[in-house]
Amino acid sequence: MPTDPYQTLGVSKDASQEAIQKAYRRLAKKFHPDLNPGNKQAEDKFKDISAAYDLLGDPQKRPRFDRGEIDASGAERPRQRYYRDFADAGTSNPYASDDGFADFGNAEDLFSEVFGRRGRTNLRMRGQDVHYNLELDFLDAINGGKQQLTLPDGSVLDVAIPPGTRDGQVLRLRGKGRPGIGGGPPGDALIEIHVRPHRIFTRKGDDIHVELPVSLREAVLGGKVRVPTPSGEVTMSVPKWANTGAVLRLKARGVPRPDGSRGDEYVTLKVMLPETPDPELERFIAQWRPAAAERERETTKA
Amino acid sequence: METREFLSAARIDAAMMTAWIEAGWLGPHCKSGEFLDIDVARAGLIRDLTDIGVNDEGIPVILNLVDQLHGLRRALHEVVLAVRAQPETRRSRVSRPDSPY
Numbered sequence: 292m293p294t295d296p297y298q299t300l301g302v303s304k305d306a307s308q309e310a311i312q313k314a315y316r317r318l319a320k321k322f323h324p325d326l327n328p329g330n331k332q333a334e335d336k337f338k339d340i341s342a343a344y345d346l347l348g349d350p351q352k353r354p355r356f357d358r359g360e361i362d363a364s365g366a367e368r369p370r371q372r373y374y375r376d377f378a379d380a381g382t383s384n385p386y387a388s389d390d391g392f393a394d395f396g397n398a399e400d401l402f403s404e405v406f407g408r409r410g411r412t413n414l415r416m417r418g419q420d421v422h423y424n425l426e427l428d429f430l431d432a433i434n435g436g437k438q439q440l441t442l443p444d445g446s447v448l449d450v451a452i453p454p455g456t457r458d459g460q461v462l463r464l465r466g467k468g469r470p471g472i473g474g475g476p477p478g479d480a481l482i483e484i485h486v487r488p489h490r491i492f493t494r495k496g497d498d499i500h501v502e503l504p505v506s507l508r509e510a511v512l513g514g515k516v517r518v519p520t521p522s523g524e525v526t527m528s529v530p531k532w533a534n535t536g537a538v539l540r541l542k543a544r545g546v547p548r549p550d551g552s553r554g555d556e557y558v559t560l561k562v563m564l565p566e567t568p569d570p571e572l573e574r575f576i577a578q579w580r581p582a583a584a585e586r587e588r589e590t591t592k593a
Numbered sequence: 594m595e596t597r598e599f600l601s602a603a604r605i606d607a608a609m610m611t612a613w614i615e616a617g618w619l620g621p622h623c624k625s626g627e628f629l630d631i632d633v634a635r636a637g638l639i640r641d642l643t644d645i646g647v648n649d650e651g652i653p654v655i656l657n658l659v660d661q662l663h664g665l666r667r668a669l670h671e672v673v674l675a676v677r678a679q680p681e682t683r684r685s686r687v688s689r690p691d692s693p694y
Contacts, residue, residue, distance in 0.1 A: 298687040299693035325638045326655075328662060374638040377631035384631060385620045392668055550598040 296343030296356070297364050304357070308350060313346040328375040416471035418478035423452060425462075425482050429489035432456045433499075433521045433546050440482065450482060454547040455497070458486040491519065497546040497554025502561050505529055507572075510562040520544040520556050527558065535562045599628035603636035613639060616649075618656055 297304055300314040318340045320326065326485035346363065347353050355361050378384055425440055435454030439447050448467060456462075461483050468478025486494075493500045503518055513531035517524045521543065527541060537560045547555025565572070600607060613619045618639055619632055638659075642652055 316645040319623070319641070323638075323641060323645070325641070328659075328666060343659060372630070372634050374634040374659070375663070377629075377634050378660065379666060385622055385629070386631070386635065386660050387667075388654075388660040388664040389668075390657075391665040531627070539596070 294339070294363070296346050298384070299339050299343040300347065308348070308353075311344070311347050315340065315348060319344075324373045325375050328379060334373070416472040416475045418475065420473040420478040421468045421480050422482060423448075423482045424485060426485045426487060427452065427456070428487055428493075429492060430521055430523075432484065432486040433494070434546070448480065452484075453549070455484070455549065457494075458484065458538055460484045492521065494546060497548055499545045499554065499556040500559065501556060502559045504561045504563045505533065507562060507564060510534065510560070518556075519559055521546070529560065533560050533562075535560060594628045595632075596626050596628070599633060599636075600678075602633045603640070605640060610636075616653065618652060635660055 297306075300311060300312045300318065302311055306314070321338065322329075322333045322336040322340060324334045324337055342363065345352070346361075351359065356363070378386065384408050423440055423442070425438065427438065431438070431452065433455060435452045435456065438450045438452050440450050441447055448464065450462060450464065452462075461481050464480040464482065466477045467480035470477050491501055499521060501519065502514065505516060508514075509516060509529055511531070512534050513529050513533065514528050515526050518527045518541065522544070525541065525544060528537060529539070532537075539558045539560065541556040541558060543553040544556035547553050594602070596607075596610070600610060603610075603619045605613075610619070610623075613636065614621075619635060623632060624630075635656075639652060639656070642655060647655060
């Protein structure tokens with residue numbers, strides 16, 4: 292049902308031709324079906340607008356319409372099909388353009404990516420973690436420091452060993468694993484630490500145990516001795532009559548802990564006779580008749 | 594269709610047709626004098642654009658954007674069809690913008 296063409300264009304009855312053209316252009320820009328390919332109502336709207344403009348935009352037809360000689364319905368002319376009807380049809384469109392999404396990759400890639408037809412559902416994936424083994428000297432593990440790990444591809448990874456690192460501990464280096472997929476973050480490098488045993492030290496938890504040979508004289512009379520610890524030698528007092536198997540504790544001379552404190556070192560004494568026979572010691576012992584010697588052995592048997 | 598039929602269907606004259614083909618607004622296939630229905634519709638669009646005050650500089654800009662828009666509409670249409678073909682469980686995941694998949 293055609294409405295008043297003046298109303299359609301939104302102009303007054305006495306509007307100038309120029310004002311009518313201006314109104315038509317403004318509405319046509321907004322409602323032309325080819326500038327609104329997805330809006331089905333635009334077509335009807337534009338049909339009304341162009342019909343109104345056909346009447347009012349024509350200096351011959353407009354006065355006749357004003358006088359009532361022709362009506363609005365007569366002004367409707369058959370309209371050719373719009374460009375959008377063909378352009379949207381696809382296949383045989385010689386003007387078809389993929390430029391609007393060419394940066395997504397080609398169309399096949401676009402769809403296979405979106406739907407993972409070949410199992411490529413995870414567009415963004417964190418890279419895989421990589422596992423390495425690193426063998427450390429006993430003291431390097433306890434005191435910490437920098438180590439270099441040579442990877443299978445020949446590159447070198449700097450690994451910071453925290454003080455007090457344990458055998459079997461796994462160090463995680465963030466982002467040093469395989470690269471991510473589709474912009475995902477890289478994985479981590481997981482480094483399992485293997486600590487080589489030490490010649491004299493053993494570790495139990497955060498404590499260090501060491502066996503210290505002392506001379507017969509030191510054991511009997513007591514005195515100051517030098518004791519190795521993981522951070523260097525220290526002086527320790529051996530009390531009088533310290534027997535083999537006696538355990539002395541060196542406080543905070545063990546393994547460093549993350550909070551800055553340290554475990555202890557336990558020193559087990561081992562009384563040693565001189566390496567080479569000492570005739571003077573032999574003479575002295577020959578004159579010495581300890582009453583308790585037999586009893587000592589009895590105790591051991593039991 | 595042939596040139597004469599094209600000119601009458603598109604309601605333009607031969608000089609306009611030649612100029613539009615020269616400018617690339619109508620495709621190179623039009624040089625052979627063979628026209629498609631889409632060429633008529635495209636010529637109608639160019640005529641409408643001229644009518645609403647778009648100048649010669651603006652026409653190719655609009656045509657290019659309109660063609661890109663149709664390319665995107667086709668692609669989107671395929672996407673919609675493909676989503677519809679998915680089982681409901683996967684479809685509901687596709688429709689959730691915060692889903693990581």
